[in-house]
Amino acid sequence: MSMSSAETAYAMSTKTKLRLWLRLLKVTRSVENDIREKLRVEFDSTLPRFDVLAALYQFPKGLRMSELSGLLKVSNGNVTGIVDRLVKDGLIIRTPVPGDRRALRVRLTKRGEEEFALQAAAHEQWIDDLLSDVSMNEAENMISSFDRILVEMHGTKSEEA
Structure with a gap:
């Protein structure tokens, strides 16, 4: 039994959209891998560190750890390890949240703001070059x-x- 022209068009459309999805994945992974390598080579950093700095840059007064992990859509455990290293490197600081002994707020230090500004400018140029x-x-x-x-x-x- 042969397909009608409408069925054939639908099948072709479906296959084309599947090809689009696969191409989106391939391009996204390629760009992400390139950015990861450039961050490593040029800044001795990682994409997750960049993402934390970028999130905190948007919130100069800082974020609670739970807000940061929610914004980044990763677990608190993943964020904690990154934050620990960024604190050690002097790029962010932790401060207690008034009225909540268990909560901590993290924000960029001046050095963190300066470092993120350098990385963000490079990141923007890398994306411009890649695209x-x-x-x-x-x-x-x-x-x-x-x-x-x-x-x-x-x-x-x-x-x-």
């Missing part, structure tokens, strides 16, 4: 498409960088 063949119009169209997908899935757009 240099993508025009501004293409990038805007992709962002719109991905935002539509996110709204459909979760009822909200992506968080802007």
